[in-house]
Amino acid sequence: MKVYAVKRLLQGFVTVIGAMTVVFLIVRLVPGDPVSTLLGDYYTEDAAAVLRAEFGLDYPIYVQYFNYLTDSFRGDFGRSFVTGRPVYNTLVEAFPFTMELAVASLVFALTIGVPVGVVAALHRNTWIDMLTMTFAIAFISIPGFYLAVLLLQYFSIGFGWFPVTGVGGPDFIGRLPHLVLPAVALGAPTAAISARMTRSSVVEVMGEDYVRTARSKGLHERIVVFKHALRNAMIPVVAIIGLSVAVRFGGSVIIETVFARRGIGYLLIQSIYDRDFVQVQFGILFYACVLVLVNIICDLSYAILDPRIRYN
Amino acid sequence: MWKETRKIFRQHTAGAVAFCVVLAIVLVALFAPYIAPRDPYEYDVMRRFEAPSGDYLAGTDNMGRCVLSRAIWGTRVSLQVGLTASLIGAFMGLVMGVVAGYSGSTVEAILMRIVDVGLSFPFILLAILITAFFGGGLTNVMIAVGIARAPRMARIAHAATRQVRENEYIEASRAVGANHIRIMSRHILPNITAPVIVRFTLDVAIAILAESSLSFLGMGITPPTPTWGGIIAVGREHLRRAPWIASTAGAAIFATVLSINILGDGVRDYLDPKVGV
Numbered sequence: 005m006k007v008y009a010v011k012r013l014l015q016g017f018v019t020v021i022g023a024m025t026v027v028f029l030i031v032r033l034v035p036g037d038p039v040s041t042l043l044g045d046y047y048t049e050d051a052a053a054v055l056r057a058e059f060g061l062d063y064p065i066y067v068q069y070f071n072y073l074t075d076s077f078r079g080d081f082g083r084s085f086v087t088g089r090p091v092y093n094t095l096v097e098a099f100p101f102t103m104e105l106a107v108a109s110l111v112f113a114l115t116i117g118v119p120v121g122v123v124a125a126l127h128r129n130t131w132i133d134m135l136t137m138t139f140a141i142a143f144i145s146i147p148g149f150y151l152a153v154l155l156l157q158y159f160s161i162g163f164g165w166f167p168v169t170g171v172g173g174p175d176f177i178g179r180l181p182h183l184v185l186p187a188v189a190l191g192a193p194t195a196a197i198s199a200r201m202t203r204s205s206v207v208e209v210m211g212e213d214y215v216r217t218a219r220s221k222g223l224h225e226r227i228v229v230f231k232h233a234l235r236n237a238m239i240p241v242v243a244i245i246g247l248s249v250a251v252r253f254g255g256s257v258i259i260e261t262v263f264a265r266r267g268i269g270y271l272l273i274q275s276i277y278d279r280d281f282v283q284v285q286f287g288i289l290f291y292a293c294v295l296v297l298v299n300i301i302c303d304l305s306y307a308i309l310d311p312r313i314r315y316n
Numbered sequence: 317m318w319k320e321t322r323k324i325f326r327q328h329t330a331g332a333v334a335f336c337v338v339l340a341i342v343l344v345a346l347f348a349p350y351i352a353p354r355d356p357y358e359y360d361v362m363r364r365f366e367a368p369s370g371d372y373l374a375g376t377d378n379m380g381r382c383v384l385s386r387a388i389w390g391t392r393v394s395l396q397v398g399l400t401a402s403l404i405g406a407f408m409g410l411v412m413g414v415v416a417g418y419s420g421s422t423v424e425a426i427l428m429r430i431v432d433v434g435l436s437f438p439f440i441l442l443a444i445l446i447t448a449f450f451g452g453g454l455t456n457v458m459i460a461v462g463i464a465r466a467p468r469m470a471r472i473a474h475a476a477t478r479q480v481r482e483n484e485y486i487e488a489s490r491a492v493g494a495n496h497i498r499i500m501s502r503h504i505l506p507n508i509t510a511p512v513i514v515r516f517t518l519d520v521a522i523a524i525l526a527e528s529s530l531s532f533l534g535m536g537i538t539p540p541t542p543t544w545g546g547i548i549a550v551g552r553e554h555l556r557r558a559p560w561i562a563s564t565a566g567a568a569i570f571a572t573v574l575s576i577n578i579l580g581d582g583v584r585d586y587l588d589p590k591v592g593v
Contacts, residue, residue: 254438
């Protein structure tokens with residue numbers, strides 16, 4: 005297990021280096037000169053030379069790449085082209101809003117998705133199963149940004165129950181009303197995916213020999229389901245949830261834009277509009293690191309959930 | 317043939333109905349110029365934000381353009397992006413996945429690390445990044461979404477190829493002197509079609525969602541070209557005054573993606589009945 009964990013971490017490290025390279029290349033190989041875009045009407049040769057020197061853009065590309073990697077490992081991710089502030093600081097300020105949204109949407113997704121999946125599986129091929137799975141596929145098919153617009157249309161503008169945009173007050177209670185609709189918009193597809201996955205997994209597990217053994221011992225159905233079936237059925241669900249978390253982080257870019265939440269996604273989109281390459285580079289790197297880390301955690305959690313899986 | 321079709325319809329009713337809906341949507345896209353009641357670009361500032369009526373079945377937008385006509389023309393863009401991007405993703409993913417799975421050892425390790433790097437970006441973010449820096453427009457959006465989908469297809473193709481390469485017929489074809497390209501194209505590729513077709517079908521739906529998301533953010537197809545995402549972006553600005561703008565395009569995306577997803581489920585159940593529990 006330890007060997008496997010170290011191996012996965014090393015693989016993750018290599019992947020992050022690869023991701024840094026890809027982002028660096030995309031951002032640097034973009035057609036046009038970022039400095040002239042930044043200066044716009046104020047462009048002069050002297051001003052451009054000063055800016056290029058300030059951001060290290062006057063070096064050959066391989067030197068820039070080497071500097072980028074070494075500076076990043078020292079914790080210096082550069083300064084924003086637009087604000088001049090360290091991009092790390094700007095991202096750290098936005099982080100709590102995105103984290104809050106990701107956690108709230110995951111909590112929403114799991115509290116709805118897993119029980120619905122279990123109920124559907126236990127009532128397999130009945131109208132309950134049909135109805136819940138129809139809703140599930142409907143929520144997978146609805147685009148997150150459109151669901152967000154619908155929620156705004158009805159619950160903010162129509163009924164006036166929730167604020168339209170922003171992140172709200174300084175403490176969590178003050179921010180809660182601003183969190184509900186974005187969390188639902190972001191979490192609904194994950195809830196649907198978890199419900200579908202839980203259902204098929206529970207149906208499969210309920211046919212296993214150990215479930216039949218548990219029943220033949222005369223155990224109560226509740227114990228059979230929750231103690232014997234559900235724990236085993238959760239293994240593939242964990243995989244899907246792990247991937248969904250990553251997808252949700254990506255989706256938060258759009259949801260934060262719709263609700264004007266000052267999270268990392270919102271920051272990233274604004275940086276793209278402003279052509280703030282350094283901020284974009286760091287924002288994407290952050291998402292890549294989160295995704296790699298979530299994947300490693302998921303892989304390791306299989307071993308914890310299923311004693312048969314031994315990676316060493 | 318007819319008997320077989322009836323049997324498929326009976327056994328996979330939902331998938332078959334979804335197939336009919338997808339077919340209808342394709343026809344709408346093909347015959348948009350004949351179906352759309354008006355020119356999608358024609359504006360009439362005197363009739364801005366007109367509610368749905370006999371004249372304008374889905375109302376008008378902020379420039380007095382017919383929302384229904386724009387949504388119908390938007391079907392063309394969405395399906396074009398959905399299919400082309402998925403084909404680009406499938407081609408790139410298949411080449412990488414099959415070569416990695418077949419060759420094994422170092423080539424496999426290198427290719428799969430590249431795939432891992434691709435998978436380390438949230439898909440939509442990679443598409444946003446590419447279109448943001450290399451420009452929007454139909455071609456760039458298709459390429460961006462295709463590239464962003466490729467690693468997912470590569471992973472599926474890689475796993476399927478690894479299973480198939482262990483079969484005796486692969487060893488037999490090697491023994492009679494078939495070269496690697498022939499083995500991959502004639503013996504491996506035809507035997508991994510089931511998971512690839514299912515992935516491809518679902519990728520079309522994902523690509524349509526991605527295109528609409530990009531257009532919604534203003535990083536996709538440039539206005540005034542009618543796109544579903546673009547229509548929703550306009551509708552979002554005028555939710556209080558004209559909720560029908562976003563609703564029409566939203567319903568179009570929802571119906572299309574839902575049918576493709578149900579069709580994908582049906583195809584999966586048809587090709588591999590063990591999976592559809």
